[in-house]
Amino acid sequence: EINMAKIRHNNILDTVDSVLSVSKKKGIIHLHAQDQTLDGQTLTLNGKQVLHFGTCGYLGLEHHPQVKAGAIDAIVRYGTQFPMSRTYISNPLYSELEALVQEMYQAPVVISKNCTLSHLTTIPSIIRSTDLIILDHQVHASVQEAVKKMLTQGVTVEMIRHNNLEMLEDRIKKLRNKYDKIWYMADGVYSMYGDFAPIKDMIALAEKYEQLYLYVDDAHGMSWAGQHGTGYVMSQMPDGLYRKMILTANLGKGFGACGGLSLFPNEEWYHKVNTFGGPLTFSVQIEPATLGAALASARIHLSDEIYRYQTELQQKIAYFNELLQKTNLPLVHENTSPIFFIGTGTMDMGNYLVQELINDGIYVNLATFPAVPAKNIGIRITISLNNSLEAIKTMAEKLNYHFNRALLATDQTDQKIRKAFKMVPQPEIVNAAPKYTPAQPFTVKCYTTIEKIDATLWNKHLGHQGMFDHEGLKFLEKSFSGHPQPENNWDFKYYLVEDALGQVILMTFLVVALHKEDMFAPDSVSRAIEQERLFNPYYLTSTGMILGSLFTEGNHLFVDKNSPHWQTALKVVLEELYRQQEKSNASNIMF
Template identity: 50%
Template sequence: MAKIKHNNFLDTVDRVITEAKEAGIVHLRAEDSKFTGRHLKVNGVVCRHFGNTGYLGLEQDNRIKMAAMQAISRYGTQFPLSKTYISHPLYEELEEKLELLFKNPVIVTKNSTLGHMAVIPTVVRDEDAVILDHQVHWSVQNAAQLLKVRGIPVQLVRHNNLEMLETLIQKLSSKVSKIWYMADGVYSMFGDYAPVKELIELSKKYPQLHLYFDDVHGMSWRGENGMGYVMSQFDTLPEHVLVFGTLSKTFGASGSVLVCSNNKLYHKIKNFGGPLTFSAQLEPSAVGAAIASAKIHLSGEIYSLQEALKYRINYFNHRLAKTKLPLIAQNSSPVFYIGTGLPATGYFLVQQLMQKGFYVNLGLFPAVPVKNTGIRITISKNNDLEDIDALADLLVTHFGVALGATHNSLTRIGKAFRINFKDTRPFATNKQKVVLQEFESIEDVAYHYWFKTLDSINMLDYKGMLFLEESFKRLKDPKHQWRFKYVVITDDFDHPVLVTFLTESLWKNDMLAPASVSKELEKQREADPDLQTSRVLSLGCLFTEGNHLYLNEAHPQVELALTQLLEYIENLAHQWKVSMTVLRDFELNYNWSKSIQSQGYIPIDMPESCVLQNLQDKVEQEYSQYLSKRSQKHFKKDIEPFMHLVKSNVVKRVSSKNIKTYYDLYLQVKDRNYGLNTFTYPLEAFEAMRTHPNWEFILLKAVDDNRLLGVMFCYKNYSGTYVPSLIGMDYRYLADFQTYRQLLYQTIIRARKLNMKQVDFGMSANFEKRKLGAAVIPKQAFVQTDDNFLLEHIEMMRASN
């Protein structure tokens, strides 16, 4: 089969960030003539600053600023040489003070991103493996990607999931030398901590385990001498633990620092660590500022600064405890995350706060799962108590308004974060004048609802839905059974405003990944068939294509109906405990894209769909005459010369023996097609086809000896759509008879004879279908997951292939 177009994770991120930029949430500019740390001017409004990660306010300390200026005056703006050759005169003093601070050897790097790129490829050997907490900072993940070209396994585990980590350690232990687990000390979004002490105990159980922490958000405000959260968890830094701290953020200067107690490893990194060797060193101003900050850290003053921040953190915690605001991680860090769940609620609340003079950050995809959007508030020593009081009061006032304006609730937010937030109010849409009805079977749906809405699309007529239920509801293997839900939303006059159906089934996580990723996973599935599979709630089902959602666009309550459907789907996903929800088969620039995204979904590209349209107008002459000149050349070269070698006939109600033969040909195709990697359909589905009145089979045979070359499994929707759903081919004869192209052509001829309006060719092999006159239609889906683990894991595999 020909290749298909796959989604690119970065394209999805680009769409989400672009929307946030248009909403005035990100890519803003500070307009201040000078900074005090307490305020920030944005869009002409002077805001109290609750987005600062300089938690101790040292970036505004006059001693540090003066030290930076003096260093520039004495040494200039930069010292443009690699530190491997010669260090700046101030470096020795800085390193001495940092070693006193951390009580261990240190290596200063330009910043944490370059630092990780220097250290990780140096300390991780070819015989090692790496496990990443999937919420570890991007700079660590990016540096770890460099290892894949050396064949080093790099895998993800769910956030702070020690059970999953231990299982993976056990799998890797016999195959590799060292296993490096990489995590943040304090996570920048929710403000939660790495379970450092538990990880140390795990490393005692598995001596291969080495730990690598990025503790840039734990620095200065925690630990002896401000050495950070991770270092505060040790009496002595073990040799199998590496810790990255920062000289920026809370430290108030610039640069980053690696702490390493293993002398052999320390010298190896210092001698050759990529950017350490080939990049310029810190500017004199940064080194001078870092020295001044280190002096403060080594004095008793650091503890008074820590206490001042701690008081503010406790004060804000105390204020929040008196509210019903959904604080996601309750701890002692200066990072607070108020969950909004829906992006729409987050956008609304941030906009309201900024208009009232309070700057906060919005946590949004990909930093957090899209339905875990929330307000990220950072407390610093620059925030006065009256600022904190005012923010708490404003949050209480506007949070409820944001929920109502965006049809959200505390209950809904709690489900998104798996926390029980009690809400006395029902969902915002429950009291509205539209009625949602749900059904278990198409037989329970009033025929007039279905006939007026979805009956004419693809296989979605009544008989087609009955076939799907018969084929997939009661399979012998319960794991592969499908669950169905039909949803009809009507107005007061019983007119349908919205009609759709959903299925819950087992999917391969790599279904839309490049073929190279699926090939690799299929090798691994030989030993573990359930590897990288998930229960998915989907609009429509894997057997059907086209628009699975009917919306009466002209109806005044259409937006209300869509919002209620999305809330229903969200509840159903929780009830059925699925890992992912997929709303699929929408055309690009779909009218309701923003509404769907605002309810916690991210857009992803789907493989393009191919439809041969207006077939009823192409009946008076040879079909090739309707093709473009270029396609006519293809027809004369690749199809016409082989037509005399083959013959076709259409059969219906075939025997069990014959359907098994056709099924074996289908398996030949399925086993070679990784471009759209689904589970193999069971023989039971084909058994249901063979006696179904709407299914027929186009057989392609050799003229000379009647050999069966291939079969097209076709569904007749008598409203005018012909659907060649599946194909089977004997690959021994593929090249000699051009079987695939001949079957495509015979499908068109058959659809013309049946007076069909169009042929839905589906996905894959777009190039071949386009040459026969099919229109290629870009498609997109909207995806919602409990976390980003599934998306990031597949993206990581894509990057390594």
């Protein structure tokens, strides 16, 4: 048995809460627009007008006169709500909308109130306890939520690395005789990094293995791509919806209304979902205004007008790509999607950059944990038809200016960012700006054993919390060394920062150890992975650095916030940790 504890669910919630609270306090998330009217070009935030580069309304259809008129007309005719379950009666506009959507996709469709509900409606109706679900590591949270429901019904769930079809094939080869169907779940266009799923390769794999089925969420690919705006995934399937794929799409982003589509390659699945698809039965239906807007938008999608918008958006996307090429900004994926991700690596730099951009009149999204991995923070910029070329140019210039300032101010480097995102490093650029070097009126010490640290000092600041007092750590060091199995040998590192008078400003410790990559995954995912580990004990494991240890609980970091240098001390220790990470070849640092 590999000796690795699981981090408690509450610890994760606390971490997320504290991460988001910092950004909230800085006035960059959980904001409220303060405008009397909106047109998609600007917003008023914190009393200031800013250019809007954070919308998912890529074609600006939510401001299209016909779409607005469709909503108003529906309210006038049918009122603001039709408060009944669709099990009894659907509003008259539903069948009209279904017919238009079917015309767009040439496939039967179930329409839900939003895309999250599409997953909750479809996944439990189609997947059986004899099937296996394999999630892409980055598949959208709404898919993962619906899959959680399947766990209670005994369905086995696994996860593979992002877009890694080799790993997927490996799992299929191993497991195909154990399950009726193996469902791989992925996004068409990933909502944060804007990268694409390898749809054609996924289909080729499904052709190779009869057991493989595909469930793809193309929420962000809708409208700006594909014939009749049916989306990125459909654009990769010129012969129509693949026979073993369920596709979901979203009426609430590029489409300009609200609602979720589940599209099926056969009538059988359609009927299964439509007859008794959970929330479809017990939850309220889409309100008339939204149905009216969706109908008007569907008519635009079925006309040539949509291609005009698609082309114009592609021109704007190409223009922004061109501007970015003239800079050294770390664009994580360069492609034709309207979602751009500029890496900052750290939260510190992400917060700083978004705040400075807002102050300078540009709104972009902070992409933070848990929507992206903690090491891969950055800013998400979306381009919509409402952004003029001039506005895009202004944004690109300000982005470049503030990005370089944020690097210096937060002690981040371009190299570190590129490394975190596994990007090709840029040649070193000599920066004309003077290098920001914080004064260091203190010393940083690193030890590899607790024996080198005075017991009274340690116990006063950190060791009064039980398990990890001076004696406890001596015991742990002894227990986790000299074993034949690598997972039972941990490297201990102790960090101490003292000021000029020898007062401790910061004290912490960590272990470098082999750990399981599913530490944060739900129990049932881990259970499935453990099955595999019976035969392949190092499956989905890697070396990581864990603040504290895998064994101890409590606060593993002492910082004297009365010291004027505590923030700099923290920064310097973080630098040390990243250096150590490189030396130990550790895949991540867990705080």
